[in-house]
Amino acid sequence: MRITGLFAGKPQPFGPRKAPSSIIKELHESLRINEDGAQEDEQGNKKLHGGPQMALHQYAQKSYIALQNAFPKTAYLMSIGSIGENISAPDMDESNVYIGDVYKMGEVELQVSSPRAPCSKINHRYGQKKIDTFVLEQGICGWYFRVLKNGVLHHDDEISLLARNANPVSVRTLMFMTKPPAGRHFTDEELAHAAITPGLAPEWQQKLQRLLR
Numbered sequence: 001m002r003i004t005g006l007f008a009g010k011p012q013p014f015g016p017r018k019a020p021s022s023i024i025k026e027l028h029e030s031l032r033i034n035e036d037g038a039q040e041d042e043q044g045n046k047k048l049h050g051g052p053q054m055a056l057h058q059y060a061q062k063s064y065i066a067l068q069n070a071f072p073k074t075a076y077l078m079s080i081g082s083i084g085e086n087i088s089a090p091d092m093d094e095s096n097v098y099i100g101d102v103y104k105m106g107e108v109e110l111q112v113s114s115p116r117a118p119c120s121k122i123n124h125r126y127g128q129k130k131i132d133t134f135v136l137e138q139g140i141c142g143w144y145f146r147v148l149k150n151g152v153l154h155h156d157d158e159i160s161l162l163a164r165n166a167n168p169v170s171v172r173t174l175m176f177m178t179k180p181p182a183g184r185h186f187t188d189e190e191l192a193h194a195a196i197t198p199g200l201a202p203e204w205q206q207k208l209q210r211l212l213r
Contacts, residue, residue: 100199
């Protein structure tokens with residue numbers, strides 16, 4: 001696997017309230033990565049985005065096809081990079097990427113920390129309601145990385161999996177635990193196992209603990 005897209009942006013007025021957001025990003029040939037993310041990237045709301053547990057965001061390329069099929073009127077807006085991700089690569093998605101996975105991308109090492117919970121900014125980005133609900137229900141949310149080794153990411157850098165947990169929990173499964181699809185039920189044992197999955201961000205550990213209680 002190789003990186004086929006790198007994206008970064010700066011806060012700008014966005015949405016009906018003109019609140020600062022960096023969901024609109026530009027294509028870059030390289031990004032300088034440290035523990036807080038890409039130096040070329042900046043979050044509009046640092047209380048909800050960014051920081052070591054959400055340093056970088058990746059979105060599955062095939063999820064754009066699902067979005068385009070579900071929302072044909074705005075399909076022309078749904079190009080790779082438009083949902084606010086930093087990294088794009090083929091063949092990686094929420095079903096085959098697992099919490100705690102460690103990936104080497106070029107000279108950088110990243111660990112999957114959590115799903116990206118969708119918000120209403122996705123609706124504003126594409127000018128249509130309920131896209132965030134569709135993303136949640138389908139589990140096509142993308143995922144966040146924490147940075148284990150700093151460096152520079154380049155377009156076309158090779159991606160390799162360095163480590164994976166025993167009995168891993170996929171990004172999609174974890175997302176579904178917070179809002180199970182119709183007919184899907186998670187046992188307390190499954191929730192407890194996910195809550196202690198090595199590499200899971202503390203915020204998500206707490207979410208699962210609340211579900212258990």
